[in-house]
Amino acid sequence: MKCAWKDLLSILPAWMRLPVDKVGRESCQEVRLRLGIPPEIVMYGKHVWLDRQVTRDDLNQCINSASRYSPWNSTTAGQGYLTASGGHRIGICGEGIIKNGILTGFREVRSLCIRVARDYPGIAGELSGKMQSVLIIGAPGWGKTTLLRDLIRGLSNLDQHIAVVDERGELFPSGPAFSPGKCSDVLCGCSKREGIEVLLRTMGPDWIAVDEITAGEDCEALLKAAYCGVKLAATAHAGSLDDFKKRPVYRPLVESGLFHHVMVLRQDKSWTLERMGK
Amino acid sequence: MNFKWIGAIMVIVGCGGFGFSLAAAHRREEATLQQLIFALDYMECELQYRLTPLPDLCRAAAGEQRGCVRDVLLCLSRELDAQISPDAERCMQAALSSVEDIPKHTRGALADMGKTLGRFDLSGQLKGLEQVRASCRAELESLRSNREPQLRSYQTLGLCAGAALTILLV
Numbered sequence: 001m002k003c004a005w006k007d008l009l010s011i012l013p014a015w016m017r018l019p020v021d022k023v024g025r026e027s028c029q030e031v032r033l034r035l036g037i038p039p040e041i042v043m044y045g046k047h048v049w050l051d052r053q054v055t056r057d058d059l060n061q062c063i064n065s066a067s068r069y070s071p072w073n074s075t076t077a078g079q080g081y082l083t084a085s086g087g088h089r090i091g092i093c094g095e096g097i098i099k100n101g102i103l104t105g106f107r108e109v110r111s112l113c114i115r116v117a118r119d120y121p122g123i124a125g126e127l128s129g130k131m132q133s134v135l136i137i138g139a140p141g142w143g144k145t146t147l148l149r150d151l152i153r154g155l156s157n158l159d160q161h162i163a164v165v166d167e168r169g170e171l172f173p174s175g176p177a178f179s180p181g182k183c184s185d186v187l188c189g190c191s192k193r194e195g196i197e198v199l200l201r202t203m204g205p206d207w208i209a210v211d212e213i214t215a216g217e218d219c220e221a222l223l224k225a226a227y228c229g230v231k232l233a234a235t236a237h238a239g240s241l242d243d244f245k246k247r248p249v250y251r252p253l254v255e256s257g258l259f260h261h262v263m264v265l266r267q268d269k270s271w272t273l274e275r276m277g278k
Numbered sequence: 279m280n281f282k283w284i285g286a287i288m289v290i291v292g293c294g295g296f297g298f299s300l301a302a303a304h305r306r307e308e309a310t311l312q313q314l315i316f317a318l319d320y321m322e323c324e325l326q327y328r329l330t331p332l333p334d335l336c337r338a339a340a341g342e343q344r345g346c347v348r349d350v351l352l353c354l355s356r357e358l359d360a361q362i363s364p365d366a367e368r369c370m371q372a373a374l375s376s377v378e379d380i381p382k383h384t385r386g387a388l389a390d391m392g393k394t395l396g397r398f399d400l401s402g403q404l405k406g407l408e409q410v411r412a413s414c415r416a417e418l419e420s421l422r423s424n425r426e427p428q429l430r431s432y433q434t435l436g437l438c439a440g441a442a443l444t445i446l447l448v
Contacts, residue, residue, distance in 0.1 A: 014362055064361075071397070
């Protein structure tokens with residue numbers, strides 16, 4: 001297991017670093033900070049509460065550390081999250097600022113959920129260069145991104161040119177923590193729709209990989225790429241294959257038969273390969 | 279008799295030196311304000327073009343400067359990298375307290391700059407830097423107006439005060 005643990009510690013307030021470090025990289029899953037309440041460290045099946053209350057300065061420090069004190073560099077904060085160095089995702093909650101009906105930022109941040117990013121090389125198992133487009137589905141926190149990362153690395157090491165749109169910088173954050181393999185090209189910080197078009201035009205990929213397709217426009221961009229003869233690897237939120245098929249936003253993907261196979265994740269982070277069907 | 283002359287010379291040199299040092303401080307203030315304006319210009323261009331994160335921005339701007347402005351920007355980038363302070367303003371305060379010998383107006387301008395750093399989106403940040411630069415320019419302008427007569431008067435007053443003190447004491 002690989003984890004940019006020092007990066008995680010560095011975004012926490014100084015007084016929290018030692019107790020979180022004691023919990024250790026193996027067991028720590030999330031750190032949850034809520035204003036006026038002691039920090040909660042979530043481990044596999046266990047919770048630990050530290051004995052000091054979280055202050056506004058603590059929350060500010062986390063956000064500023066994650067964005068490197070540069071709000072202009074963290075446009076995703078308006079969507080309720082930030083990706084810190086090392087790929088750790090910080091979910092933001094509080095009093096939102098709404099402009100034209102859209103959340104654009106936070107007037108006051110009241111809680112943060114810091115999810116520890118991990119890499120498990122080899123979890124995607126044996127891969128073949130003749131493999132067809134593949135979709136990974138699972139509920140939040142079940143390891144979709146981790147599995148996709150390993151899948152990308154595996155295909156890349158089979159000399160498949162795989163271009164990745166890493167919109168949130170979570171798949172392959174800058175730094176040596178997570179290797180994308182020898183034939184990967186990673187486009188960071190760009191929307192999936194725009195990124196797929198750029199990669200199709202410029203990188204001549206065999207595969208295009210994207211994490212978390214959530215919008216209709218993402219599905220359209222994937223279909224467009226598939227019709228250009230590129231194979232796809234993607235992840236989507238769904239508890240099961242039936243749930244996935246029921247969601248209207250994914251209907252074009254199901255009906256087009258774009259993905260023959262689906263890797264369905266379970267809560268224990270194991271997965272099974274299932275046929276998509278219609 | 280000799281002691282009187284030596285004492286008189288020491289008083290004149292001391293007072294004259296004080297006048298000259300005031301003139302030198304004036305020149306130094308001008309030079310550092312000018313450096314700060316250059317640094318702000320650089321930061322603005324870099325931000326507009328590359329959206330550089332603050333610690334890298336300060337380090338890059340420091341590379342283009344020298345003297346105390348360079349030292350403060352380097353210290354600030356180290357403080358930001360250490361990720362110990364909750365906001366950039368406190369990082370700037372820590373940087374200013376660790377660099378000595380910063381001229382008064384430059385220190386004030388740097389502290390004002392610290393208040394704007396990392397608080398707003400790109401356009402807000404650029405406006406903040408522009409505001410600090412405008413105040414630096416105004417300060418520089420006022421230092422430069424009547425510069426030569428003012429510097430001469432510091433030096434002359436120092437020497438004259440020394441001479442007057444000598445006459446009174448002798």
